[in-house]
Amino acid sequence: MLDHLIKGVTVVDGTGAPAYVADVGLRDGRIAVIGSVTEDARTSEDAAGLVLAPGFVDPHTHYDAQLFWDPYATPSLNHGVTTVAAGNCGFTLAPLNPSRPEDADYTRRMMSKVEGMSLVALEQGAPWSWSSFGEYLDALEGRIAVNAGFMVGHCALRRYVMGPDAVGGQPTEEQLAAMLALFHEAMDAGAWGFSTTQSSTHSDGDGKPVASRHALPAELIALSKAVGEHEGTQIEAIVAGCLDQFSDAEIDLFVEMSAAAGRPLNWNVLTIDSSVPARVPRQLEASERARKAGGRIVALTMPILTPMNMSLGTFCALNLIPGWGPVLGLPVPERITRLGDPAVRAELVRRAQSEEAGVFRRLTDFGRYVIGDTYSAANEGLTGRVVEDIAAERGLDPFSCLVEICVADELRTVLWPMPTDNDPASWTLRAETWRHEDVLLGGSDAGAHLDRMCGAPYTTRFLGDCLRGRKLVPLERAVQMLTDEPARLFGLRERGRIQEGFHADLVLFDPERIAADTATLVHDLPGDSPRLDSKAIGVTAVWVNGVEAIRGDAVTGAVPGRVLRSGRDTATVSTK
Numbered sequence: 001m002l003d004h005l006i007k008g009v010t011v012v013d014g015t016g017a018p019a020y021v022a023d024v025g026l027r028d029g030r031i032a033v034i035g036s037v038t039e040d041a042r043t044s045e046d047a048a049g050l051v052l053a054p055g056f057v058d059p060h061t062h063y064d065a066q067l068f069w070d071p072y073a074t075p076s077l078n079h080g081v082t083t084v085a086a087g088n089c090g091f092t093l094a095p096l097n098p099s100r101p102e103d104a105d106y107t108r109r110m111m112s113k114v115e116g117m118s119l120v121a122l123e124q125g126a127p128w129s130w131s132s133f134g135e136y137l138d139a140l141e142g143r144i145a146v147n148a149g150f151m152v153g154h155c156a157l158r159r160y161v162m163g164p165d166a167v168g169g170q171p172t173e174e175q176l177a178a179m180l181a182l183f184h185e186a187m188d189a190g191a192w193g194f195s196t197t198q199s200s201t202h203s204d205g206d207g208k209p210v211a212s213r214h215a216l217p218a219e220l221i222a223l224s225k226a227v228g229e230h231e232g233t234q235i236e237a238i239v240a241g242c243l244d245q246f247s248d249a250e251i252d253l254f255v256e257m258s259a260a261a262g263r264p265l266n267w268n269v270l271t272i273d274s275s276v277p278a279r280v281p282r283q284l285e286a287s288e289r290a291r292k293a294g295g296r297i298v299a300l301t302m303p304i305l306t307p308m309n310m311s312l313g314t315f316c317a318l319n320l321i322p323g324w325g326p327v328l329g330l331p332v333p334e335r336i337t338r339l340g341d342p343a344v345r346a347e348l349v350r351r352a353q354s355e356e357a358g359v360f361r362r363l364t365d366f367g368r369y370v371i372g373d374t375y376s377a378a379n380e381g382l383t384g385r386v387v388e389d390i391a392a393e394r395g396l397d398p399f400s401c402l403v404e405i406c407v408a409d410e411l412r413t414v415l416w417p418m419p420t421d422n423d424p425a426s427w428t429l430r431a432e433t434w435r436h437e438d439v440l441l442g443g444s445d446a447g448a449h450l451d452r453m454c455g456a457p458y459t460t461r462f463l464g465d466c467l468r469g470r471k472l473v474p475l476e477r478a479v480q481m482l483t484d485e486p487a488r489l490f491g492l493r494e495r496g497r498i499q500e501g502f503h504a505d506l507v508l509f510d511p512e513r514i515a516a517d518t519a520t521l522v523h524d525l526p527g528d529s530p531r532l533d534s535k536a537i538g539v540t541a542v543w544v545n546g547v548e549a550i551r552g553d554a555v556t557g558a559v560p561g562r563v564l565r566s567g568r569d570t571a572t573v574s575t576k
Contacts, residue, residue: 002027002041003546006508009047013498014054014483016476024052026504029546029560034500047508050540053479054496055082055505056459057486059440060236060268060300062086062115062448063148064093069125069526072145072555076446076456078536079516080507082544083147083487083495083564086447088236090197090212091115092153093126094136095182097160104128106159109205113315116449120527134189137563144561145549147505149490149570151236152186154196154212154223166211167204176219180226187230190565192490193263194227196220197238198250201320207329217253224257232491232570235265242267244358245282254286258295262576264489265290268300269443271359272433274425280433287438296575298489300442301433303462303481305419307519308453309372309532310363312339312403313411316452321360323351332411339403349399362420367391367398371405372414373521379408386418431472434481440489441481450531457516457534464515464538475511491571492564504546513538 002025011034012019023037033039061084063073073084091111096103112119130136133152140148158166161178171179183194196212204210227233235257239250246254258265270283283299290297310316312328312335319328327338327348338344351357352364367388374382382390382405391401406413433439441462444455459482465471466478473481487496494502517535525531535553542550547560564570 002032002037002039003043004548005037005041005044006047006052007037007044009050009052009508011498012051012053012476012479014480014496016480016484019051019476024498026543026546029504031498031500031502031504034498047540049510050508051475051511052498052506052508053080054483054498055507055542055544056080056482057083057085057490057492057496058444058446058456058459059085059266059442059486059489060088061444061446062088062091062117063446064091064150065111065117065122065126066447067140067144067148068127069121071143071559071561072549073148073446074555075454075534075536076444077146077542077550077555078539078553079457079460080509080536080539080542081146081456081459082505082507082542083149083492084446085149085151085192085490087151087153087192088195089115089202089238090154090195090210092133092150092156092195094130094133095156095160095186096131097163098131100163103159106205107156110155110210113205114202114210116315116452118450118525118527118529118531121525121529125526132189133186133191137190137565141563143559144563145555145559146544146561147495147564148561149192149564149566151193151195152183152191154194154215155210157182158211158215162211166214167208168214170214170216171219176222180222183223183226184229187226187233187566190563190568192564192566192570193233193235194223195236196223198240199238199242200240201243202238217256220253220257221260224261227263228261231567231572233566234263234490234573235261237265237267239267242269243271243360245279246286251286251289254297255290255293255295258290258297258575259293262294262574264296264298264573264575266298266300266440266489270299270301270433270439272301272426272430273362273421274423274429275421280429284436284438287436290575294576296438298438298440300440301430302443302455302458303430303434303441304458304465305422306453306455306458308417309451310369310415310417311411311413312406312415313413314451317360317363321352321363322354322356324348335411336407339407342400345399345403363417365418365420366402368418368420369402370416370418372416374405375409375412379405379413427470427472434473440485442486450525450529451521452532454519454532454534457519457536460509460514460536460539461516463509467511467514489573491573493569493571504543506543508540508542510538510540
């Protein structure tokens with residue numbers, strides 16, 4: 001007898017093949033039968049007119065902490081994501097050196113600063129009961145609703161072995177050997193691979209460059225070689241050039257790391273903008289060179305424009321613009337005084353529009369910002385208005401007007417920057433770039449930057465756009481890009497397709513309605529901390545390992561997800 005039967009559904013199987021109508025039967029967590037099914041089932045549903053796709057695979061998340069207080073990985077699960085890759089960018093919650101209890105506090109403050117996680121939620125929502133990476137994985141086993149795989153973060157490895165010297169120091173031969181032994185131990189426990197960052201935007205809770213940024217190439221190559229000694233593994237890495245255009249040295253490093261491991265290396269995020277035509281060819285040059293050297297470098301790119309909240313009062317992307325950090329990092333009263341100086345404002349605008357600002361120049365069209373929530377009588381009625389209109393009324397330049405509005409709210413004003421790359425040429429360039437063999441959809445950062453952005457709904461928003469919007473790719477191809485392609489990159493065993501014998505990770509949706517609702521601020525984190533959330537539209541149900549986890553955009557309470565461990569749940573994707 002089948003556990004559940006989905007009757008008369010339009011199957012889009014993830015391979016890119018044409019859709020077809022069939023019955024799909026589930027049993028013991030697997031897809032038992034596809035076709036015209038007459039076998040009895042404990043439960044069944046008529047799905048005529050609906051689409052059944054494999055569960056979506058999100059290749060870049062930071063759910064490392066959230067899964068402890070939110071085993072459903074919301075809102076990703078609501079939007080059809082059944083498998084998440086976490087432990088990215090060199091940042092993980094394990095391993096922690098048991099001889100230094102203060103390292104847990106350091107890690108929490110670092111994650112709060114660099115990944116925009118609520119410090120209160122980190123303190124109250126996770127048990128922090130582990131030391132080894134394996135103990136961390138075990139702490140999640142059996143209590144999550146999504147499948148989750150985790151990379152080992154370089155910062156945690158360095159901190160465990162080197163202590164405070166991890167920031168600013170270089171390991172001795174003995175320390176590097178200890179780091180490698182610790183890494184192998186994590187890999188033996190099921191870590192997916194190695195993640196690291198050299199990005200200039202990544203600083204710890206003390207404002208210092210995170211530990212991995214101090215690593216020299218020899219250390220990175222040694223750890224990359226270690227990756228290749230384990231089955232079903234890979235590398236994820238970030239450098240400063242990921243935000244705009246790689247330097248030759250960065251390409252050389254990526255190529256050498258991937259070739260040394262004999263494993264794919266993925267990075268994020270490839271920003272596609274028709275106004276910077278040189279960026280895509282330059283960034284994909286790394287992939288071309290890697291193939292010649294026996295490696296593979298995969299660029300992640302988002303198929304939607306992710307709305308972002310900005311503020312002059314809290315840490316956000318504006319702080320990362322060259323020259324802005326020292327001003328926006330001041331206590332609020334001092335910050336207001338500095339922003340009130342016309343010379344300071346002029347210098348901030350100059351730095352923001354300079355070549356050194358790179359991809360952050362996309363945030364500098366201040367006239368096209370929209371005012372979000374306001375908190376003072378002086379700003380009453382401004383919510384939803386465009387800054388350039390208000391500036392014209394007040395006889396101010398756009399940035400001075402924006403500052404005036406924010407100062408009236410003691411810098412609490414929510415700002416919504418309008419995207420500069422929403423033009424037809426940019427979307428045409430995206431569709432072309434997606435066809436490259438080393439470009440993969442992803443980069444949601446789900447689980448991070450919780451009150452600043454909400455990238456998790458990219459799956460449903462992309463499908464809605466493909467079905468009823470720009471229609472840049474057909475449905476079958478869109479589903480393949482969200483399922484089989486990331487599953488193959490990670491070497492997931494028997495996931496990513498609707499195929500008899502595969503794990504029953506499935507999403508059932510209405511093609512006439514599939515979409516994502518507007519992101520709204522909610523206070524549902526531990527400590528009543530805020531985050532942006534987005535409701536799924538048109539998702540009928542989501543199954544994880546054959547168990548219904550979502551029905552009608554609501555979690556069922558089941559926790560059928562698995563901690564996916566390298567080797568057991570992933571096969572080697574070799575580059576050689």
